[in-house]
Amino acid sequence: MYKILVSDPISDYGLQQLTCAADMAVTKKTGLSEEELISIIGAYDGLLVRSHTKVTPAVLEAAARLKVIGRAGVGVDNIDLDAATTRGVVVLNAPNGNTVTTCEHTFAMMMALARHIPQAYSTTVAGAWDRKSFLGVELRGKILGVLGLGRIGVEVAKRAAAFGMIIVGFDPFLPEEKADELGIRLMASDEIMRIADFITVHTPLTSDTHHMIAKPQFSVMKRGMRVINCARGGIIDEAALLEALDEGIVAGAAFDVFEKEPPEPSHPFFTHPNIIVTPHLGASTIEAQENVAVAVSKQVIHCLHNEPFQHAVNMPAIPAELRNKLQPYYGLCEQLGKSLAQMTDGAVREVSIECSGGLADIDIAPLVPYALKGILSHHLGPEQINVVNALYRAKERGIQVKTSTSFMIQGMTDEITIRLKTTMEERWVTGTVLAGVGERLIRIGPYPVELKAEGYILLISQLDQPGIIGRVGMLLGESGVNIATMQVGRTEIGGSAVMILKVDKRVPGQVIDALSAVPAIKRVREISFD
Ligand SMILES: NC(=O)C1=CN([C@@H]2O[C@H](COP(=O)(O)OP(=O)(O)OC[C@H]3O[C@@H](n4cnc5c(N)ncnc54)[C@H](O)[C@@H]3O)[C@@H](O)[C@H]2O)C=CC1
């Protein structure tokens, strides 16, 4: 049974898939302090959050069983991604569910700003009939600068076009053709600052976007311009905005998000006549909340069941077609890595993954974490490594990772060779996946084999001499170790040879020592696939 904690208000309807799953036990506890979360998180396999719960390194430190954090929304700046990745916790989100809702909120804010709706409402309900203080501006014909043209920014631009606005924008990833199609003029953000009547920001908060609009940007803006932030607090410098308002550069600002949330009740925005605010309501519609809860529930179930899922934030996204093609090879890569780690001495320096045959013309990068997991889990302990943190752990240790593909096939079918260079030696193993049979190791170094990676395998390197096989059989037999299968290979008569024995139980240490002491035997390795 997987235990799931829902620590922020998330739609019950949207969570149904999780709450109805036979192997999921869902607990809802919202409004927890960091200490309270730390005290209970150790019992859970999954955590579902919105923006309120702060998943700090201390929370992750206490989350011994945690496998997945699902963010019912887009922004994951409340989750310490590095700490989650280091601990092998998948972080996934639901980026499509609240796009239109947040765009509509942005638009509502822009219109409210243009026509002073919140201020006019307050004075009217207070008894005044003040029509002269609230002279507004039209949106038609105004220049709207959109910084960040991702999902939400693009939707805002589409609606602004319908209002007759001129849209200029900046996003490092929006291609010119797509912008042309949407009627957006791409230009440098400095230029946008100079010419826009309205600016709206739709980027994540990163070190690049923090205070993307601050004193230097305000100083070049058109007098009387207006700004909107429905993305993240901190993208626009709050203190610099207040100065720009006082200097008459900015005529009005609409903020849904704040540098610190919730802000202090004395926050200067709350009393400023030309600033309108909402309490981070961008995603708060019935539709969006159901969408994100459905999406995140589905993905958390898939993730815990080890099935493919989309929208992992701390793992590379893999297109479905590629994922399906590679799916059969994940287990093989892990097995090859695991066997190599056990047959190699020295500190790992370089891992290469070489694919051939039908795998030659596809992107094999998604196989890398599986190979690394196999290798590193032997050295660092299986509970320390998973496919989320394997690459991170390898980089941390300065291990070089290489991939290559070739159409040449040395053996039977699509093959994967994993090569390991350590401070002492270089070894490699090759495997394949046979239709209807499954994963098989087909070469150990240059020696052909046909092995299923299970149980215990004894790998003996020796000189090709008469009597060795008998000696090995006798030493194992005397210690009660039964040989299930045996394969031998050699490079040339009397040259180097290998013996690969599948045995029914772990070989005692003294038997390995006795085998190693046989003069013609150069090396003995036991490989366990427990
Ligand atoms: N107020 C609220 O309740 C909500 C806020 N949001 C926030 O809105 C923001 C945008 O969300 P989406 O559009 O879904 O994300 P997205 O990932 O689709 O778009 C973000 C865009 O920002 C661009 N970008 C990154 N750095 C940039 C820079 N320095 N200058 C210009 N563009 C840059 C990226 O290339 C990307 O296209 C996020 O911060 C998200 O957390 C999202 C939903 C609700």
Ligand SMILES: O=C(O)C(=O)COP(=O)(O)O
């Ligand atoms: O999805 C996002 O990035 C949001 O900011 C929405 O936040 P919320 O889920 O409403 O706390």
